[in-house]
Amino acid sequence: MEVLELARWQFGITTVYHFLMVPLTIGLSVLVAGMQTAWVRTGDERYLKMTKFWGKLLLVNFAMGVVTGIVQEFQFGMNWSEYSRFVGDVFGAPLAMEGLVAFFVESTFLGLWIFGWGRLPKRVHLATVWAFSLATLASAYFILAANSWMQHPVGAEFVDGKPTMNSIWAVLTNNTALAAIPHTIAGAFAVAAAFLVGIAAWQLWRKRPSGDEHAPAWRSSLKLGAWVGVVSFVALLVTGDQQGKLMFEQQPMKMAAAEALCETEQPASFSILAIGDVADADCESVKTFTVPALLSFLAHNDFTTEVKGVRDLVGEYQARYGSTYPNDPMLGELAGKPIDYVPNLPVTYWGFRIMIGFGAVAAAIGVAALWLTRRGRIPRSPWFPRMALLGIALPFIANSAGWIFTEMGRQPFVVVPNPSGVDGVWMFTAQAVSNVSTGEVWTSLISLTAVYAALAVVEVFLLVKYVRGGVDAVLPPKKSPPGEGDSGDPDESGTDDALAFAY
Template sequence: MDVLDVARWQFGITTVYHFLMVPLTIGLSIVVAIMQTAWVVTGKRHYLAMTKFWGKLMLVNFAMGVVTGIVQEFQFGMAWSSYSKFVGDVFGAPLAMEGLVAFMVESTFLGLWIFGWERLPKRVHLACIWAASLASTVSAYFILSANSWMQHPVGIEFVDGKPRLNSIWALLTNNTALAAFPHTVAGGFAVAGTFLVGISAWHLWRKHRDSSAEDPDRRVWSSSLKLGAWIGMISFAAVALTGDAQGKLMFEQQPMKMAAAEALCHTEAPASFSVFAYGDVSRQDCENVKSITVPALLSFLAHNDFSTEVKGVGDLIHQYQAKYGSNYPVDPKLGELSGKPIDYVPVLPVTYWGFRFMIGFGGIAAAAALLALWLTRRGRIPRTKWFPRLALLSIATPFLANSFGWIFTEMGRQPFVVVPNPSGVDGVWMYTAQAVSSGVSVGEMLTSLIALTTVYGVLAVVEVYLLVRYARAGVAGVMPPPTDTEKSEDVLAFAY
């Protein structure tokens, strides 16, 4: 194992872990803002209870997201300094916007929201959570703009061997970013919806099991469950539609990624969509692979018709070699890869199964949301044990779908860290092997990998503990009943 392999494992572990928090923060913050809006407009207690309960869980997740996200910036300089030098003139603008505009607004107004209960006027306090939640979404857009530039470089000129940004507007309106943003936000709402369904279903079942008396907080959980289920259903439909748009861009911009997603080793016209494959998908000739397919569906996903030709891995290898070279440059910084042949094919088992796990877990989450709506129709409460257990387990499915989606997106572009734009400026690409820091040893990289993985493991235990603790506490954990002689304290404001 060399420095490049360890650096990739380190970045993959820390980034996937961090991205577990991102979609929940994006989706849940807006959902909490909607709940508080309903309370301000109607004055109904159960909307206030929903706002405080789900807001508390959102804040725990937000705090962990901030802590784990900071490490990403350090890694750019420590493990990927060559990459940072190459993209620095481009990434400076969107990352500065994310930090100075979006994150500063988000953290400022979130602080006002946390400590502003019963101190700020209701509508001003409501505006704070809306400002924080929308800033969180805008923050995601700036990050996605930077990532989308790596997938499809635009708005630059090539100066002294490095890309230089000459149009921030072109970067921010990159069609790759415009497709990725709604897909990511929809994924965030899918996570939030399933989160609401799982915890609410458990509380409804627990209250019904423990007592035959009417639960005063039953409306909190039933309303949360239905809201979560509807959010889940709508967001999963949005995920499918936006994912289709991304697939068509992938066909144009990164044809090797599309071929790898299907383990399509030979060009087909029309091209079939592989539902399930068995055999050795790691071989680039696919001689031992058998697939259950849907005829012509891949052609439709690629180009909206049922006859388009989709290039296979074998033909694309020759095209890539002709355009970008057959061998790595002779450069001591590349180590063992200096002057060696370039493997333009991503790891097929990772891309093929990552794509299917993304779709599969998303489908399971959508089915769970639909089941929740059906079982709780007309105010019914399921009396069986399997439903709350299934609902709790389903919380993991959209998280897994998001994670596998990102793994597929990033692994599918290999061996590039900056993918060449087929119609863009010649020479603007970077191999992953060129991006890693040259002055870092294997031992140093392994030490940081072990240290960060250990710290992240501890943080995972802490976050799960806090989320479970506050989720189990229910409404009483954020709105304890007032005594006869004193006013109820604002639990949310002093909990953090």
């Protein structure tokens, strides 16, 4: 493999792995804050149990997310130094803001929340978990603003051969970012919702023969996850529609690739399923089942809009950005070679459908959970907890498929040209890679993949351990009656509480 391909594999592996933790942290942090709010307002012990249990799992996931996330930014200097040199004046600003939020605000208030049990007043302690969860959302905002600039560069001018920022406000309010942020946050809540539904359903079913004193906490967790999952899917449909319309304007090739649309159509049909080799750019062997004119509506809110196909778009891209790569030694074997403007069609086509399909099935499990828990019922059949446990994976896969589609669909660009933007503010992925050897990239690729695999084993082990332990594993030790080793000092319960929670 060439350095470019190896570098892309490494970034893809580490990013997809890291993003398994990110949406769960974002969604679960807000839900845990809501659980603690309910406990402070009502004094109901089931909300305290929910806060303790789900908070423990949140901490395990957050810790792993931090460890794996640090590598991401180092890769810009390791394998993508040419990219960093080119876009650093713009791209570095939102990344620096995210670093300040993530490593200062998040970590500070998370520490106060962990060790503040029994030490801080209830409402002050509650404020710390909300500060942490809101900082997590802010961190996601800055990261998405940086990524959206790569998808649709704004707020920059071309000076001395590279983009120079002229408006941080334009970067942070990029319409691509404003569409991506609510979509990503909705996806994060879908992940957290499936997590709640799967584990709570299993806990209710596991203790069904003897009964469980913690059943009210599990049932409330199940209903909360189900409602959040259904609402999140609706939000994903609305925000996804907005993203589709922006894609039609800003990245028409990505839209054509998502549909394996080889020929321009007016009106354009939406492909539900394709049979054949969608990688065939001539579409001679592909048969699709379509909904007439639906793609035109998704692109422009009417049923008559023309949507350009891959063939016509290739000609337009060649006329505007060239048909061959520059004769630059930095490009290696690609120097002077023809530019392939067509993304990987099987990945984009099926990735788009996996994202939608798996998200829909996860929402359907949420609907089933609401039906089975209506009027105080508790699901007793073994089929539902098994389905709910398997359903935990669905939104994780959907989120990953969505991001793979987003990133691979913009190839061969690492910075996609803005159709109405400044000339020169774009970059081919082949130009972004560092001047390193294949051996160096192989070494880091194998090393990081091995380390991440080990971390995956650790995280799964810890999550399974605490899930099996249930609520009892996260509550402080019960106080003994006076005269049996308990001093009776009420402050000690708070200390035990904090220590039990902080593990």
